[in-house]
Amino acid sequence: MQHAVKVLISEDEIRERVHALGKQIEADYQGRPLTILAVLTGSLIVLADLVRRIGVPHRIALIQASSYPGATTTATTLVINETFAPDVSGRDVLLLDDILDTGHTLSALVRHVADRGAKSVRTAVLLRKVGRQEVPLEPDYCGFTIPNAFVVGYGLDYDDDYRHLPFVGVLDQQDQEAGPR
Ligand code: XMP
Helix, strand or coil, X not given: CXXXXXXXXXXXXXXXXXXXXXXXXXXXXXCCCEEEEEEECCCHHHHHHHHXXXXXXXXXXXXXXXXEECCCCCXXXXXXXXXXXXXXXXXXXXXXXXXXXXXXXXXXXXXXHHHCCCCEEEEEEEXXXXXXXXXXXXXXXXXXXXXXXXXXXXXXXXCCECCCCCCEEEECHHHHHHCCC
16 A cells, blocks of 8 residues: 655755765765775665765675564564675775664664774764664764654665655655554
């Protein structure tokens, strides 16, 4: 079932902000061995747009992190799949994710990449939700701060749909209550 989606951040706003972030990253990583490590699948769209704004040589790599609830506790286990992540030892790594929510995913990935021998590890997120963070982590690059709502579009999904939308939007409240998840 398709749900109504209300625009939260327009295509034009995203384009402008991603351009600015790209230029900031370009300035910060002049002459450095940069690897952009994007977290699957939500960051694919911002990755494609961002890297075309970064005019310094850099590598692109992908990593997957999935959380599974514990069988007997409320703790979750994060399983990291690095099939498409090359050797990052000695490289300046910029982890890119679609959204910073509780912060568990990104902070675990920062530790993981540091353990792999990266020269430095920084973080970039397209979105950051207010009032949700459980783990202290200040992203080095952040596109937009958004209210605590479930968002879709520009890579973000609901029930594996809506990633293709060119804007970031919020699902209609009534539809959301009636829908899956
Ligand atoms: P944590 O809580 O570890 O989670 O920061 C980050 C991951 O949770 C997913 N996430 C969302 N996905 N709309 C989505 O499509 C949302 O509003 C949302 N909030 C969290 C996302 O996969 C992110 O990488």
